[in-house]
Amino acid sequence: MDKKQKKPVTLADIAAIAAVTPMTVSRVINNSGYVHADTRARVLGVAREMNYRRNGLARGLKRQCTETVGLVIGDIANPFAAELSGGVREVLEERGYTVFICISEHTAKEDVQAFDSLADHRADGIIVATRASKSANERLAELIESGIPISLIGRDFRHPHADLVMADNLKGGYEATCHLIDNGHKRIGFIGVSLTDGVRLRRFQGYLEALKDNGLPVEDRLIVGGREVGEQMPGYSTEEMGYDGMMKLLELKSRPTAVFARNDFTAMGALNAIKRAGLRIPEDIALVGYDDIPLALHTSPTLTTVRQPTREQGRCAAEFLLRRIEGDHEQPRAEKTFDCELIVRESTLPGAEVVSGSNRKRKIKTA
Amino acid sequence: MDKKQKKPVTLADIAAIAAVTPMTVSRVINNSGYVHADTRARVLGVAREMNYRRNGLARGLKRQCTETVGLVIGDIANPFAAELSGGVREVLEERGYTVFICISEHTAKEDVQAFDSLADHRADGIIVATRASKSANERLAELIESGIPISLIGRDFRHPHADLVMADNLKGGYEATCHLIDNGHKRIGFIGVSLTDGVRLRRFQGYLEALKDNGLPVEDRLIVGGREVGEQMPGYSTEEMGYDGMMKLLELKSRPTAVFARNDFTAMGALNAIKRAGLRIPEDIALVGYDDIPLALHTSPTLTTVRQPTREQGRCAAEFLLRRIEGDHEQPRAEKTFDCELIVRESTLPGAEVVSGSNRKRKIKTA
């Protein structure tokens, strides 16, 4: 009687014991159709006793939907990913969907793998928040073509039948850089990208444009930390890139008076390199980060940074996806760009906003 | 002809066009059995042209396995979660399994939801790395009872048929505290737990034991940051707890000379509170964190902390799970405890290890 692998309980098993047909059990489990109260109670009792769990495979197969959505992110271990997935989950779980997360640490191969897994397992839709790449984009296009609802977050890829949500990082980078220029800086470094592969990083483009619009030259030596250091590295360790990059900038005979880091972790690394060199922030070197991670408020000095409404982007992408799942899968693209916000703190302006630990709004209110 | 939702291509569709039976197509797709080279090529051609994706639901239903494993974590946005999932994925993806991650932000309800989703979708096994709770443990027991392979990481729950992997955080906490005591500290604070609910946090127990073994009293006022502040908060924001907790300790008439924080984020918050108060680390207050996140190396001063082999725990849990999936689902429990390592840096010992950005080993070598 004791087989090695015990078989899961099925509707038929319950039906046999409760002396009804599987269909009736199904009706009880799903609370649909008419079932007599007595019958319902009896069936429910048996189901509970036998520890029944419905079979999502069979269910999905028959109903042609799984009530499941996939979220593809790189770089977990990053407040950004956490906020994003939080927003996505908020919206979807309220509507009865389960969110499964697939991680692709920023390689195109893993991206494609993640898409395929989700498509194969018939997720009702996919939200993609990884960086674009040629091969992954092609596969994405195939999936869209074959009718799977897809919603993109901050991904540089457009398709007539995939929704798109992003933050205006170009403007964010532009404003951060302008802020430094406004404070009198003329030699501003950038950490976290190389000139050649930086064309895709919008915040870097914003940096370049701000320099140009203000008649400042772009100096190659002031741009450090490109691919060789870690285009592929997990995000939470980009602070190493910031530390190393800053060290390089400090070794220049004429070093920059201000630095813009690609994200707050990178900025944090730079910050510590500056302090270790015995220099003051912002008097000797001003510093701007990007993302406004919680920690940015608790460094000393506190970090000037650019905040993007991450949670809202997640919510929005989820809402777009829902509309597509529950409506026409091939409806025209919805697109929304969120504005970023420059948060000025002590690392660029002595005596700027200093906020103690807990009086900081954490959740963006529901729309 | 253009329906609103296009139907996915099936084996039968391909079979019709390639003039074979679905079974033959199945053989081609799965590379199993005998198929003539010409037939294979023809079928493959049609499949590619029609953009076929196999239906994992039907496949799983028929084969009684999905080649899918669920990983339940709280607290994404934490290097710990990232390393853990990295280890898990390394092992499982190499063996052809897809890892789906479910997030449960440390509430029992979400835990149970995650378990249910994964069980319903017939994941072949589940790895659980969230904190234990009564209701979640009960559901877990039910799932184990019904034959789903389960592997636990750092979860205070034992079951004869579920594997268990953990780090010896009791010893870690003990050693961290002893390190402070060895350096002459007699009044040592703890941030991140309240006396009442702290009984489950092993590293806190280690702290208590170390005090006791060294004849030092436990002072309630030195233990701050319990449930009221944020037992439920996302981990990446526990630095707020550190900041607020430290502020509380600083307000005491006789403040501690050393502080042990429940994790590095908390320590980071504490560190900034101390600096903002104009005190020196470690001269005025020594500080120890826990987890050795990458950032711990780049604060000033660098942070003394306890490192647990996170990636290896993930790998180990995955290996245990595989053994269970591919063997007897009800084999006896495997259990492994990993040792932690105290990393002494400047925050407790002036002039201790200072390491520059990149010469630090990142990946633990494959066994």
Added chain:
DNA sequence: TCAGGATAGGTTAACGTTAACAGGCGAGGT
């Protein structure tokens, strides 16, 4: 009295895939 609706439950046939079995055909051995 009887049409018509609400209630209760059974029957059938899929959803897409594949394990198991059943040929058929040709080559090689005896």
Added chain:
DNA sequence: ACCTCGCCTGTTAACGTTAACCTATCCTGA
């Protein structure tokens, strides 16, 4: 000539669930 074995393909019947349809009561109101 016969048997065997390797190759190639087809047939059948599930896997567990549910949509769609059907039957049989019972009640209500005209």
